[in-house]
Amino acid sequence: MEEFLQKARQLLAQRGYKWTGPRRDIIHALLRESYQHISAEELHALMQKQGYEIGLATVYRTLELLVETGLVHKLQFGDGCSRYELAEEDHHHHHLVCARCGKIYEVAMDLLEELEHKIELDHDFAISGHHLQFYGTCSACKKQMREKRDE
């Protein structure tokens, strides 16, 4: 938590960006909501509700900045907006998107490394990140569908 803030502060300084109140608050809010995949508008609304006076444009700009710096990942789940999550070094994972209820589950796994390596060699492409999503039906929805069918 604190270390993430320090890292962010340092990385921004390194690139000539300033350390401001709004930026600190946004990172704080992201840390508090780190379990979620939050959209810019949701984050803005949440912060408003928690008493932070911050403009929506600033939220967008700051998130973009954090993505550019590699501190935050920008995700597209196809629901009409971009979603963001903290880039935690030791928490590589993929996403399971339930097509029925829309819920998103995380899968910690790194079997992708072998594949990445092969691609880097085969395509002469320097991979800096990946984004893997699986679509399907989650456990809860499968259960509901069974129950509905048996009525």
Place this chain on the structure above:
Amino acid sequence: MEEFLQKARQLLAQRGYKWTGPRRDIIHALLRESYQHISAEELHALMQKQGYEIGLATVYRTLELLVETGLVHKLQFGDGCSRYELAEEDHHHHHLVCARCGKIYEVAMDLLEELEHKIELDHDFAISGHHLQFYGTCSACKKQMREKRDE
């Protein structure tokens, strides 16, 4: 090409949808541009230029229909719009997105099956599809960056 059209016609009929001129034209256009990941607006503009009189709303509606039917995949590369590609049965692949030039390369590969299987068991999640993208720097851009550095 022809077979894809037939398959589409049949699948749509099966679900009570009608086979119309605009739908045929859109699928034709998609087949012609099958090497691309085209957006709805791009497809619309292209068709206009080629002399087809078609409304943008129809393009959106038809693409949505084709996605729903499984004939087309909807992709999000984070550039602000949805992109579409034909779902060719024998052409499973992933995408390499160059962070510098934005170009998108395809990698044919199916090493993911093992991983999928493990997830289905571990998470009781019925996977119906996946979406894997790698981000990084492509060969051409790496070369340009080397040259620029050496100037």
Place this chain on the structure above:
DNA sequence: ATTCTTGCAAAACCTTTGCATACTG
């Protein structure tokens, strides 16, 4: 001081929707 950042409102985009007309099965 200079440069960067913010907030607001307006603009820019992409996508969806309502409705009257036209078409398919």
Place this chain on the structure above:
DNA sequence: CAGTATGCAAAGGTTTTGCAAGAAT
């Protein structure tokens, strides 16, 4: 003919931008 599909224009939602005022180094 009944039920869909289309085109247009308008509306909706998300994200970006211009600009004057405010903050950080």
